Amino acid sequence: xxxxxxxxxxxxxxxxxxxxxxxxxxxxxxxxxxxxxxxxxxxxxxxxxxxxxxxxxxxxxxxxxxxxxxxxxxxxxxxxxxxxxxxxxxxxxxxxxxxxxxxxxxxxxxxxxxxxxxxxxxxxxxxxxxxxxxxxxxxxxxxxxxxxxxxxxxxxxxxxxxxxxxxxxxxxxxxxxxxxxxxxxxxxxxxxxxxxxxxxxxxxx
Amino acid sequence: xxxxxxxxxxxxxxxxxxxxxxxxxxxxxxxxxxxxxxxxxxxxxxxxxxxxxxxxxxxxxxxxxxxxxxxxxxxxxxxxxxxxxxxxxxxxxxxxxxxxxxxxxxxxxxxxxxxxxxxxxxxxxxxxxxxxxxxxxxxxxxxxxxxxxxxxxxxxxxxxxxxxxxxxxxxxxxxxxxxxxxxxxxxxxxxxxxxxxxxxxxxxxxxxxxxxxxxxxxxxxxxxxxxxxxxxxxxxxxxxxxxxxxxxxxxxxxxxxxxxxxxxxxxxxxxxxxxxxxxxxxxxxxxxxxxxxxxxxxxxxxxxxxxxxxxxxxxxxxxxxxxxxxxxxxxxxxxxxxxxxxxxxxxxxxxxxxxxxxxxxxxxxx
Numbered sequence: 001x002x003x004x005x006x007x008x009x010x011x012x013x014x015x016x017x018x019x020x021x022x023x024x025x026x027x028x029x030x031x032x033x034x035x036x037x038x039x040x041x042x043x044x045x046x047x048x049x050x051x052x053x054x055x056x057x058x059x060x061x062x063x064x065x066x067x068x069x070x071x072x073x074x075x076x077x078x079x080x081x082x083x084x085x086x087x088x089x090x091x092x093x094x095x096x097x098x099x100x101x102x103x104x105x106x107x108x109x110x111x112x113x114x115x116x117x118x119x120x121x122x123x124x125x126x127x128x129x130x131x132x133x134x135x136x137x138x139x140x141x142x143x144x145x146x147x148x149x150x151x152x153x154x155x156x157x158x159x160x161x162x163x164x165x166x167x168x169x170x171x172x173x174x175x176x177x178x179x180x181x182x183x184x185x186x187x188x189x190x191x192x193x194x195x196x197x198x199x200x201x202x203x204x205x
Numbered sequence: 206x207x208x209x210x211x212x213x214x215x216x217x218x219x220x221x222x223x224x225x226x227x228x229x230x231x232x233x234x235x236x237x238x239x240x241x242x243x244x245x246x247x248x249x250x251x252x253x254x255x256x257x258x259x260x261x262x263x264x265x266x267x268x269x270x271x272x273x274x275x276x277x278x279x280x281x282x283x284x285x286x287x288x289x290x291x292x293x294x295x296x297x298x299x300x301x302x303x304x305x306x307x308x309x310x311x312x313x314x315x316x317x318x319x320x321x322x323x324x325x326x327x328x329x330x331x332x333x334x335x336x337x338x339x340x341x342x343x344x345x346x347x348x349x350x351x352x353x354x355x356x357x358x359x360x361x362x363x364x365x366x367x368x369x370x371x372x373x374x375x376x377x378x379x380x381x382x383x384x385x386x387x388x389x390x391x392x393x394x395x396x397x398x399x400x401x402x403x404x405x406x407x408x409x410x411x412x413x414x415x416x417x418x419x420x421x422x423x424x425x426x427x428x429x430x431x432x433x434x435x436x437x438x439x440x441x442x443x444x445x446x447x448x449x450x451x452x453x454x455x456x457x458x459x460x461x462x463x464x465x466x467x468x469x470x471x472x473x474x475x476x477x478x479x480x481x482x483x484x485x486x487x488x489x490x491x492x493x494x495x496x497x498x499x500x501x502x503x504x505x506x507x508x509x510x511x512x513x514x515x516x517x518x519x520x521x522x523x524x525x526x527x528x529x530x531x532x533x534x535x536x537x538x539x540x541x542x543x544x545x546x547x548x549x550x551x552x553x554x555x556x557x558x559x560x561x562x563x564x565x566x567x568x569x570x571x
Contacts, residue, residue, distance in 0.1 A: 053543075054568075056542075057512060057544065057565050059568065060568065062541055063544075064542060065543050065544045074531075074535045074536065075536075
């Protein structure tokens with residue numbers, strides 16, 4: 001039944017049954033609905049766009065209209081088992097702060113983002129000398145919501161700096177999963193499962 | 206003013222005395238109510254709607270005094286977002302009001318209460334409504350729904366009687382009356398009390414303080430509209446004249462409109478009820494009831510589903526007010542949805558044509 005985007009489908013596959021999930025930047029709630037219907041999770045969402053919230057509420061989901069940068073702070077420590085930040089990291093005011101917040105409210109998190117070091121981006125910048133407008137990043141520099149362009153290498157370095165453990169990593173190009181070899185060149189976007197130490201000890205997997 | 210006590214409306218007498226927040230008790234309380242749609246055999250499909258300050262139980266049927274359609278007919282009815290083909294919708298006239306429920310105009314010991322009526326609170330209103338549900342034999346509701354003061358009752362009900370409902374839908378409301386809210390109400394109350402016909406509240410059977418009540422309504426009505434809405438609707442346009450009169454007639458359309466709102470209001474509303482109900486709203490502070498922390502008010506409601514809606518042009522009960530409720534509900538991990546809808550009509554948006562609200566209400570009720 002799932003018509004989810006490939007990275008969302010990957011997340012849905014890896015979220016355990018019956019857990020508490022916070023989807024930050026949940027859009028119209030497609031992933032939350034899938035998780036509710038197939039994994040029986042207790043899902044909550046934050047979404048800034050009123051029209052998207054309206055659609056999510058109409059699906060019977062619990063979604064709060066708000067700014068992820070601020071509103072995630074309202075949730076108590078450890079309120080969730082899994083936090084999801086899908087294609088939103090690069091729009092955050094402070095990606096480092098929001099990652100820390102994700103792992104404050106939850107012990108594990110799924111984080112996906114477009115890889116700005118993807119070779120087409122590099123080529124567009126090198127050959128034309130202009131900020132790339134691509135299939136995956138279709139909006140011009142002056143109106144894009146993406147204010148912190150990030151690469152696979154940048155993300156892994158930030159994770160190390162913040163003492164965040166990377167549990168899993170998946171890479172995608174052209175709506176297909178690719179291997180991790182040369183991912184910083186080859187991946188159009190990336191998905192990470194990250195956790196703090198307590199998650200790794202508890203998960204035993 | 207029509208004598209509301211003459212109205213033949215559907216009502217019940219609550220068994221036992223109603224204990225009030227003031228410490229006083231009210232015995233023999235009557236609650237007038239209307240219902241729409243069939244109650245399922247297992248009584249699982251009941252929705253309780255709460256009306257606002259000057260509303261009444263006629264949410265989706267003709268008002269017996271004014272002959273106007275129900276105040277929320279665009280929302281409640283067969284096939285409407287609150288679908289009476291699926292749900293049994295109940296709406297009761299609040300305690301202290303004047304459409305059949307016990308209030309200051311009610312006779313006690315051979316004469317109307319007047320100012321001997323006890324000061325009531327939003328929680329007292331909710332207590333009376335829960336007692337009505339007991340009489341009707343409905344233990345748990347599918348949902349409670351309210352806008353403005355109706356939303357305050359919905360939040361109070363969720364805080365004090367969380368076991369009575371599965372869902373809470375609160376629209377254009379607040380968990381606490383602000384200084385500005387209280388200030389506007391005080392202007393209205395002083396206008397009523399300054400009317401020589403008010404007579405310390407003992408005006409029943411004689412001239413009513415219609416002038417004062419009318420001014421109170423005019424002042425309040427301004428707070429229900431947005432500046433942009435007023436500008437669009439009236440601007441500086443003149444009323445039935447080509448030039449300013451250099452007098453104090455209603456030269457401007459907006460004056461004429463407000464005067465009309467004030468005068469028609471006095472036909473259907475009791476001035477003392479206006480005093481008591483505005484007082485109840487001013488006393489409303491859910492956090493204070495819970496010892497100072499709003500989240501503690503909702504400690505028992507962590508399994509209740511909430512949907513909160515504000516409007517971007519509502520300056521009476523703002524999005525910021527609503528966000529405080531959202532934060533409190535997040536703190537107790539209650540499943541909460543919140544959306545700020547865009548609508549041009551100010552606070553009154555919850556009563557008017559806002560299709561996005563229809564979709565949210567329908568979606569939330571399931």
